[in-house]
Amino acid sequence: MAAEVTTAQLIEKHRPTLDQALETIRSRAYWSPHPEHPKAYGENAAADGLAAFEALRGKRFELDQPGTDDWAGEEVSPYGPELGISYPHPDVAVLLPAMRAALPVWRDAGPEARAAVCLEILARISARTHEFAQAVMHTSGQAFMMAFQAGGPHAQDRGLEAVAYAYAEQVRTPERAPWSKPQGKRDPLELTKTFTPVPRGVALLIGCNTFPTWNGYPGLFASLATGNPVLVKPHPRAVLPLALTVKVAREVLEEAGFPADLVCLAVDKPGEGLAKTLAVRPEVRVIDYTGSTAFGDWLETHARQAQVFTEKAGVNTVVIESTDNYKGMLSNLAFSLSLYSGQMCTTPQNLLIPRDGIATDAGPKAYDEVVSDLADAVSGLLGDDARANALLGALVNPQVKERIEAAPGLGEVALASREVVHPEFPGATVRTPVIVKMDGGKPDAEAAYLSECFGPVSFAVAVDSAADAVDLLRRTVREKGAMTVGAYTTSAEVEQLIEEACLEECAQLSLNLTGGVYVNQTAAFSDFHGSGGNPAANAALCDDAFVANRFRTVEVRREA
């Protein structure tokens, strides 16, 4: 096929962005080439994005992939409307070999060309951020602004970060090296060596419902940038954002003269369990997965032919021991508990508070007082329905609602959840968080708060002391895993205990956040998402280990 754009042109266009990303993953400074503000995308972008989204509804999503044997799709927006889009369903025995056949030319293109093509894909996605925002909103239930930012620029940042890591890792060994070993008086031994990064095979991305792009892009772009064709298997309730991604990737690949089949989509029929079939296929050598612990464990156990990267469930914990900014702490925590109805893998679940109370800049506060002040802070934050809708979004599935409704049975309710009406989408289920008091010493309470209760349910766990809180934190991370840990303390000693616990149990820690940074948000290029060292995830987004084993280096040596 004739390329419409050469890889040299793409390299010239994107090299400065790649270089900046390479610099930033080492400095860990703030940077993003993807604007966060919706208005930055042009005057008509919002209307155009909405129109583009609406134009997709009720139709087939054509992709021109090999081996399409049927059409599947049953997405219903958490805001109410059915999307009515059907997607290609694959004959795996046709699609996977076709993808595998596309590998050599992509491998031979080399790391820089692959990075440039990936950056062009991200640039095209960025230009359509408003359309993606609608797609993310109406599959995840995120409120528009969050769907826009987390599903758009922040996801694109994480994709770019993965490309930078992948590129850096592949070029560390030179393409070619002379080698000359002295032999005393005899001639030296001389070899010429070439080193080629080779992909492992087809990579499978198994997407999640809540953050289809944000959690999907790191694996997708890490695999593609290291030369692996990528098959995208979205969550059945969140297909569209990844289907659009696949479509853009195929367009760019084809324009650049590469086989479009390097990126394909696989959508399953109801109850088919296509992910299980795909995960153990011999062609599939890399898998990225975000979702339940049960299926993550299944993948790690059964997909032995593949490198498996999983993000699973965890029990995120905040230790509240003391603070010099009580008001700031309460408002920071209230926001963290409310954002996207607590449906983030990073949302705090357990708030560990000494039963004798805490010291604050507003005087000592009893356990009950802290909990009720936090409940008030949440109520205040979400008192206005418009603001509540803008922060909470809709519940992603009926199980979250069931958990909210079951929460009062677990303990004394400190804050009851209320229903919020969405003015634009009356079909949406919007609920404010529930906070339940728990006695940390009671075994039946422990069974509840030591399980992940995904959604806007938090437990205010009364503990005996700071030391007791740290012990419980340790046990929680070790046994249940955690994507995030937060802590509030003015004591250097307690801070040190908490930090040591996080180093030992391998958890990412946010200390004394009282302003506009929240424990549940991480920034690409600077923050690691997860540690890869506790049961919540076996990898971090994004580090060298996330990319280094997606390819291998083949050496050919010849006498010089």
Next chain:
Amino acid sequence: MAAEVTTAQLIEKHRPTLDQALETIRSRAYWSPHPEHPKAYGENAAADGLAAFEALRGKRFELDQPGTDDWAGEEVSPYGPELGISYPHPDVAVLLPAMRAALPVWRDAGPEARAAVCLEILARISARTHEFAQAVMHTSGQAFMMAFQAGGPHAQDRGLEAVAYAYAEQVRTPERAPWSKPQGKRDPLELTKTFTPVPRGVALLIGCNTFPTWNGYPGLFASLATGNPVLVKPHPRAVLPLALTVKVAREVLEEAGFPADLVCLAVDKPGEGLAKTLAVRPEVRVIDYTGSTAFGDWLETHARQAQVFTEKAGVNTVVIESTDNYKGMLSNLAFSLSLYSGQMCTTPQNLLIPRDGIATDAGPKAYDEVVSDLADAVSGLLGDDARANALLGALVNPQVKERIEAAPGLGEVALASREVVHPEFPGATVRTPVIVKMDGGKPDAEAAYLSECFGPVSFAVAVDSAADAVDLLRRTVREKGAMTVGAYTTSAEVEQLIEEACLEECAQLSLNLTGGVYVNQTAAFSDFHGSGGNPAANAALCDDAFVANRFRTVEVRREA
């Protein structure tokens, strides 16, 4: 404890060596700080080394480890003599927690101090290379010169290489970074972030019989340099080289003010299967293993709490299609087949030769002619008993001898194995290689040559054509794995086919070697040992992927 040497002193002493190693793993040039020539170690070094070795025999090898509940050891030199050394046998329930308890101070020392301590350990080992050579010779059966070089400087090089990779990987993320995100007209969001590389836990090294130090040092030093305490479980027949290593490591650690228990030894009793017990202990989070495919697969399947790095069996292949240096090719191959009686994981097993013969600078050669010329080259190389003993060494275990004796039953013998008497050690079993002709088209032959036949047994497999050879090469690597692939061809087209097969199946390729570099030897800092991408091994020695997942990075962020 009071340190006799500070880490600052060790850093000052070893930083130049570390820097040179860091530079060389990127340039892939020739370099080694460890002299290959026995005479470079001083006039009395050989005698002193031998005396030191002899002084160890017939005694307890004291290590002062916690939890020693018994003494074990039954090493018999492949050259005949019993070593008579007994080593500490661990009460695992005492030893592992003690090792885990030593972790925090080692983690807190940081990457540079850990690297410096590792380099001091290597320097002390290097100074005792003659003693190690005796220990390697009398456990592996390697001839002295090979035990000296491969067990000494080459193993030390691989250890140093692992330290360099580990250090580089840990310092890629800064210890500390400011982060400032603009907020339009409002104040920027400002955080201070710290990043700490944290080890995964206790690392287990399961040693092999043939190359206890060479195959053991990469994992041992990669784990130790990334902060993991290392428990060394040697092969029961090759304990001494690793016991000496543990002893040196403990001495250096203690002198530098660290707990000696960061490196411990675990020797099992006959039939105990201690490796299985250790491999699934919760404290053990990293495992390095070299040995049989069966146990490697067992580890990968069952030691799910650990990162598992395995080097297993493979079927190494050489394609012989044409050459412009027939004599050089024959002598190069003859050496490769003979060295250490073919008991290297890198020794070629299958020689694929077109049944219509090959083109050479000495005219066309029929299949039979090539095989008999190769047989003659091996016979010539090993005709002199002294030279044969110096190259072959002793058979490492009785199973190798059984395989030699079974080989004539597999096909027509082109070269029969002969017994060589060792003048110094009449108890040694020294055998020259056997070459068996095989018809590549026959299914019963295929069953034989597609299994690893470890030892000095090679198969000259007649194939239909160069294309047929490449097909068989592909299948062999894909299904059985290969540590090495060799090829001889003057055809650019055939070379391209072979190279493509190696890129696709992920195998390291040596092309047209006719001089003093052999397909079965790799040089640290420059050559990768294995690819980690075919069934012979899931990791390469040494690359970034070998070290990147031995630690995780914990981030702590605070408002600035």
